[in-house]
Amino acid sequence: MASIINTNILSQIAQNNLATSQTDLTSAVTRLSSGKKINSAADDAAGLAISDRITTQINGLTIAQQNATNGISLAQTAGAALSQITANLQRISELATQASSSSYTDADRSSMNQEVQQRLAEINRIASQTQYNGLNLLDGSLGVATFQVGANAGQSISVDLSNSVKTSQIGQTSAVTFNMGTATGTNLSSGGLSIQLGSGQTYAIASASQGNQAGQAADSAYAAAQAINNADINGLSVTATNVQNVSIGATATTATSLEINGVDVFDPGTGQTLDSGSIVNAINAKTNQTGVSASINSDGTLALTAADGRDIDIKDTNGGGVLQTVGATPTAISNVTLQGTVTLSSSQVIGFSGSNATTLAANSNNASATGKAVDSAASLSGTSAASVTINGTVVTTGQNWNASDLAAAINAAHITDVSASADSSGHLHLESFANAGITISGTGAIATDTGLAGTGTTIYTASTGSTSIANIDVLHISDAQTALQAVQSAISQVDALQSQLGAIQNRFSSTISNLQAATQNAQSSESAIADADYASEASNLSRAQVLQQAGTAMVAQANQIPQTVLKLLQ
Numbered sequence: 001m002a003s004i005i006n007t008n009i010l011s012q013i014a015q016n017n018l019a020t021s022q023t024d025l026t027s028a029v030t031r032l033s034s035g036k037k038i039n040s041a042a043d044d045a046a047g048l049a050i051s052d053r054i055t056t057q058i059n060g061l062t063i064a065q066q067n068a069t070n071g072i073s074l075a076q077t078a079g080a081a082l083s084q085i086t087a088n089l090q091r092i093s094e095l096a097t098q099a100s101s102s103s104y105t106d107a108d109r110s111s112m113n114q115e116v117q118q119r120l121a122e123i124n125r126i127a128s129q130t131q132y133n134g135l136n137l138l139d140g141s142l143g144v145a146t147f148q149v150g151a152n153a154g155q156s157i158s159v160d161l162s163n164s165v166k167t168s169q170i171g172q173t174s175a176v177t178f179n180m181g182t183a184t185g186t187n188l189s190s191g192g193l194s195i196q197l198g199s200g201q202t203y204a205i206a207s208a209s210q211g212n213q214a215g216q217a218a219d220s221a222y223a224a225a226q227a228i229n230n231a232d233i234n235g236l237s238v239t240a241t242n243v244q245n246v247s248i249g250a251t252a253t254t255a256t257s258l259e260i261n262g263v264d265v266f267d268p269g270t271g272q273t274l275d276s277g278s279i280v281n282a283i284n285a286k287t288n289q290t291g292v293s294a295s296i297n298s299d300g301t302l303a304l305t306a307a308d309g310r311d312i313d314i315k316d317t318n319g320g321g322v323l324q325t326v327g328a329t330p331t332a333i334s335n336v337t338l339q340g341t342v343t344l345s346s347s348q349v350i351g352f353s354g355s356n357a358t359t360l361a362a363n364s365n366n367a368s369a370t371g372k373a374v375d376s377a378a379s380l381s382g383t384s385a386a387s388v389t390i391n392g393t394v395v396t397t398g399q400n401w402n403a404s405d406l407a408a409a410i411n412a413a414h415i416t417d418v419s420a421s422a423d424s425s426g427h428l429h430l431e432s433f434a435n436a437g438i439t440i441s442g443t444g445a446i447a448t449d450t451g452l453a454g455t456g457t458t459i460y461t462a463s464t465g466s467t468s469i470a471n472i473d474v475l476h477i478s479d480a481q482t483a484l485q486a487v488q489s490a491i492s493q494v495d496a497l498q499s500q501l502g503a504i505q506n507r508f509s510s511t512i513s514n515l516q517a518a519t520q521n522a523q524s525s526e527s528a529i530a531d532a533d534y535a536s537e538a539s540n541l542s543r544a545q546v547l548q549q550a551g552t553a554m555v556a557q558a559n560q561i562p563q564t565v566l567k568l569l570q
Helices: 009-034 045-099 106-129 221-230 276-285 357-362 403-412 477-530 534-568
Strands: 143-148 156-161 174-179 193-197 202-205 237-248 258-260 263-266 293-296 302-306 312-315 336-338 341-346 350-353 386-390 393-397 418-422 428-432 439-442 460-462
Touching: 009 534, 045 106, 045 143, 045 156, 045 477, 156 477, 174 350, 221 237, 221 341, 258 276, 263 276, 276 293, 276 302, 341 350, 350 357, 393 403, 403 418, 403 428
Parallel strands: none
Antiparallel strands: 143 156, 174 341, 193 202, 193 350, 237 302, 237 341, 258 263, 258 312, 293 302, 312 336, 350 460, 386 393, 386 439, 418 428
16 A cells, blocks of 8 residues: 555545444434434435325324314204203193193183293293304204314215204194085095195095994095095194084074984973073083084083084974074074084195095185195006196107106196106106196096096195294193194104204214224324334444444544654654
């Protein structure tokens, strides 16, 4: 080796190696002191990017768990409040049931009504004041609440709290009352009626048949109610009654007699004075045979009641005028059949159609031809060639058509405000967007299907009767009955909301479990990428420390080598 002093290569080599070991020492110290394998992009640029993305996921998943927990708390708060609302509704139902009994006086019902009104006020208070973190939960103002339950956009769960449970918003019922008559189409003795609740199944009502007791003729309200009840329509309440107000005839001084439903109920004999008390007692003494009871109204008139809706047949054989019509010019009632009413009520909109629909609607209290959607009662398939007229437009059907073919033909006819569709079960669905109804006539399967409109009739919808529980009372038996129906509807609505909240709590719990697992897996992945391996780094530290010591010694040794040149100069 040449003896030179200007360039000390050995010293430079030692210094370079010393610098390298210094870098290794710095890296080992940094990783051991931070616990991280990646402390800057210089350590691992790709690894740093992956680690940051995973860290973002971990942070998001952690917050998502908190959000889901908050969702459970919110649902529990609302659910607890709904339980109290249900308790109040159940108490109102008890009071309404109690007030429906004739064994209580008006004063008793007034006392019951005071509690009813307080219960209603409490329901409103709960609905208005139930809050979670300052948010009203049960008055509808919150709308659809959204909870972020994931680290990424769109990973959310929604809870619909847009429906208020204030008394003005629950307990809605639809009701329609039909007045029965002997004329064709004013009763169900020949069938001809189909009923649909909301957009549910359409039920064809069979012909009404005569009952086994007096007054229960096939054209009576009793028989009509029995026929509708036999259809077993879930959610539909059917009641029949017959209440007739009559006045007392002039004092009779000759023999007279009164028959009700074929039973002789009053035969006072010559010279006996007629009065309301004696007549009421006579009628009520034969109630078990006639099915008719009597009571005195506040204005002195009599109320004849057949609670099951049977007819009240009155015969005054001697024409003595025991009973008369109520009015300015009363007339004697003789050989007359007085018929009752049938009331349908439901928490859903009531649709009815069929060959008797038009006539029954004309004799109802609040039915209108709104033309709501109605399904065919039968599955329409294999329909033979025929024509049907819908709202004046002729639609020609083909051979072996199914419901889809029929719907296509109706829509192709471009009938104003009428559309048709078919479901997977082969039922035809007609819907009108105007309040004129859907009138159908013809000979095809559509025209004769009892679920649609029968021949030449119109689809009707019952308008809403009691609108909510806000204004109910139990001051009279009829009011208590209306309250009972509304409260039952309200309980169903509150129960549905409670079920929704219970289900969402379970969903949140499941989501939290999933988020915990996802967080754990993400943390494991991030640890594998970014966390320092202490065993390895401790080894690297020891190695670097030894190399530092050795490097320092070698630099010192290398710096002594040029001193050998001085020996050449001696």
